[in-house]
Amino acid sequence: MFGFLFIIILLFCLAIFFIAKRHAINIKKQNGFLHSLPKYYGFYASLWFSIPTLCIVLLYSLFAESFVTSNLVNSLPENIKNLSDNELTLVLNNIKNFAVGNISDSSSFASIQQAADFYNAQYDLIHSVVLYSSLILGLLTFIYAYRSITATYRARNFIENAIYLLFFSSALVAIFVTAGILLSVLFEALRFFEVINFSDFLFGLSWSPQMAIREGQVGSSGLFGAMPLFAGTILISLIALLLAVPIGLLTAIYLSEYADTKVRAITKPILEILSGIPTVVYGFFAVVTVAPFIRHVGSLVGLDIASESALGVGLVMGIMIIPLVSSLSDDVISSVPQSLREGSYGLGATKSETIKKVILPAALPGIIGGILLAASRAIGETMIVVMAAGLSAKLSFNPIDAVTTVTVQIVTLLTGDQEFDSPKTLAAFALGLTLFVFTLFLNFIALKIVRKYREQYE
Amino acid sequence: MKNIDQHNVNQKKEFETVGSISSSKDVVMSVKDCNVFYGENQALKNINLEVGKSEVIALIGPSGCGKSTFLRCLNRLNDTIDSCRVTGEFSLEGEDIYSGDMDVVLLRARVGMVFQKPNPFPKSIYENVAYGPKIHGITSSKRELDELVDLSLDRAGLLEEVKDRIHSPGTSLSGGQQQRLCIARAIAIKPDVILMDEPCSALDPIATEKIEGLINELKENYAIVMVTHSMSQAARVSQRAAYFHLGDLIEVGDTKKIFEDPEHELTKNYIHGRTG
Structure with missing residues (x-):
């Protein structure tokens, strides 16, 4: 899904780049003046197309899995729905494996085929929604951008800001990753300190x-x-x-x-x-x-x-x-x-x-x-x-x-x-x-x- | 342009006694047939110059003409540049500066230097001045050293301004004060000659005036060789002036004569702001 979508978005971006560039060249011919080089208008329109599109793809990758899973759980029979969390996860994993063709234990419940079909159908639906909605949104924003291209529009400055944002967000990634590492270690460490006293840990001498795994085990203090x-x-x-x-x-x-x-x-x-x-x-x-x-x-x-x-x-x-x-x-x-x-x-x-x-x-x-x-x-x-x-x-x-x-x-x-x-x-x-x-x-x-x-x- | 220059340079050769001191002043330093090369490039060509006691000699000329290079030959500071090669006879009170016997370290103690940009060490004012005396063992007690530091600061006209904060960092002073600190540092080791490489070019007019006054006083005891880009400064403080052009020493003489009636066309053009 991702590969396919990215290739489509890339092709659209290329096409839009040339369409907008051609448009800008025409404007230059008519007015004899254009604020920025024509390629900047190409990048400008491509950005307007690709950013909303990529946002939808991002939302998809963040929420699709949990959305489908909750729908799947709701569609399951009552007796399975009432299983404990761990067991339910096991059943869901079975269904997902079944759905992608990894035949596994089909004895857990009779209608696993049905559940897997439901799961696949849900995903198909979401995939087409994501594909069409992202392309339609992208094209709308592209049309807006296309219409805003005039001889005096400052596409060069727009691109400059976009590039600034690119660099800025790259820098943010490093900071977020550091914070993420710190937090993940911190939460596990806090669980440790629920059991062991902080000062015993820091100042203890042995x-x-x-x-001890069982009572009275020797040497496992x-x-x-x-x-x-x-x-x-x-x-x-x-x-x-x-x-x-x-x-x-x-x-x-x-x-x-x-x-x-x-x-x-x-x-x-x-x-x-x-x-x-x-x-x-x-x-x-x-x-x-x-x-x-x-x-x-x-x-x-x-x-x-x-x-x-x-x-x-x-x-x-x-x-x-x-x-x-x-x-x-x-x-x-x-x-x-x-x-x-x-x-x-x-x-x-x-x-x-x-x-x-x-x-x-x-x-x-x-x-x-x-x-x-x-x-x-x-x-x-x-x-x-x-x-x-x-x-x-x-x-x-x-x-x-x-x-x-x-x-x-x-x-x-x-x-x-x-x-x-x-x-x-x-x-x-x-x-x-x-x-x-x-x-x-x-x-x-x-x-x-x-x-x-x-x-x-x- | 080059042809004209070459012609003018040839014309120079006609003048006799280039660079020698006509009056009966004692010669402190003399330079004969000085040539300097940076790798393949020749930076100075056959320079002859004498420096007398108690005089200020100004080296003038357009940028890149070799004035600073010449200055740095006089205390062998060019030795620190790998690609630089110096030939010629240099003598300081009869001793050959470039002979194998010459102790470079002691030579530099006898030929002090003040640089274009004030470069106090990142130490206290006191330590800056005491640096030279300490490494040369000039004083034998703490009291003597204190006195020498005070005396040097006083002669550099800085003592009044800094005596309350003599142990605060030298870098905390203003630009003009820093330059006077560098002069105090140089005279603390009692040199025979002081070299100054555009000592005022990084300073404002008021600080410049102070330094010029200082140079006037210092020349009673030291020979001073000074590179400057300011014609008016050369006229104010120097007794003799030497005009350098593209690695050649074109003309040397009494400052007054050089400024009012230069013998050479190139000098005249430069003085009147038509070259460089």
Whole structure:
């Protein structure tokens, strides 16, 4: 239905475009004057045709299903109508499957063929209503537009506004999607907090999400204190930042202040490749190479290091965010005005004195912003930690212990078959919400700092 | 047009003692056969010029004629531009500026520079002035440094205006004040020569007047080389003027002479607003 309708609308739009354009050209011939180029009148008329038409299609896609379904329910025999909600949904699904030809269980009630026919007939009716009404409405609005085309009509300005609206609505989509994600996570998380106390979740010191399925089951206490997860996340992120910030920053300084164009042309793409490596690859780099190496080094000095140690995961994550830190800092350092550098050189300062005393202080807010963005990336990182970090929640700040993170727990809580009403599953949404709020907060501060810095020099 | 220019340029060669100081003033800086290339393009051709003690020499000429490039050769600031190549003999009080032995960093401490657009560092007023003395270790105690900062600000005519807020950011000052801060910053390291690249072009007339007054006072102690686009400014503050045209130094002489009775056709046209 949709494909067919869209092709028809598209053909009509094309035809209308040329009709209106021809009309405009004729007007120009008669009057010797036309406000806009003829093609603008073509677009103008096409828009007037297609927008009401598409609105009807939109209404159809939003409401047709529920409209037909409610009609279908009303047409069903009394005894089926009085079934419970779940059973009724089952019956309706059977009818719908039957209607599109997927033969399924026909024993549920005798007249399923009849119900399916009714369902199909309803849809046929709606389809023809949508087709004719949209085309008629479109043609009416087209006629209105066609008649409004005069030599002085400002079609060009109309199109300008239409394009503005197009861009504006594209921007709105991103905002609505963010709000939608937040709300969907929020509602599930609220269901979790109906069962588990909010402060127990946030400040509780032990995490053991296995719920008892039957009475008296051993080891399934269902404790939801997320503190060990937060601690693990922060520990791993800190290790990552301790590696990435110095290396990334020094790289950025080298690239923007010291490297000549040749070196820069080679080094920058290599760094960008580093940021393009899929995190799952970093994950097995951590598991296969870094973790055993650290364990081996530890055993040489008599330390017993867990093979899922926070140190190994943090180092690999740090490698992952080096390009982020260096490219953000590089941008900021490069945007420090050349006049400041020359001012400092002109006073007899060396390059490193200039960098230390003038460029870095000037770029500091931007660099901090970049580091915060990198931090929120590290906190939200999932694949590396799922592969290489531990699963047991241990409240520890010792980098050679195995710790787990918020993202690891979300993954373990949600993989496999899950009941969506048990606190165990819902806990994942609460963790997700916490993570979302925290990284949102970090990004917000980071952007604020970066923006403030930008204003200073523009 | 190009042919005419070329002809005029050839004519220039007839004048002798181009760029040398006729009076018995001591020479601080001298430049012989200066050529500057940006990649393949030659920006300056065989420039000869001397700068004397206690004088203001104005470099004038249409945009793109190489005045700023020449200025930046004098403290080797062109070294920071990769594609730029400089040849010729430059000396500062007898020392070869471009020799391998010359410490560029110390050279720039001896040849201060003030830029077209005020460029105070994003630090406090005090830190801006103390920046040079600190990196060169000119003062040995905090008190000495404080005194030097005050003295420099005073000589730049800024102390009265900022003494209550010496620790507020240098960028919070007005444009003219910022430029005087940059001058204070430059004189705090006690240079021999101060280079000024259109120091007033970003300023309003009142701030300009203040800077010009300042230049007049400063010339007692420093040699000043100044690029300017304002003929009247060159006439007001400089003792000698040098006219550049498309990479050539056309004419040098006493400012009065250059303005009233230029020897060269190109100079005359420029002074009377018929070129550039």
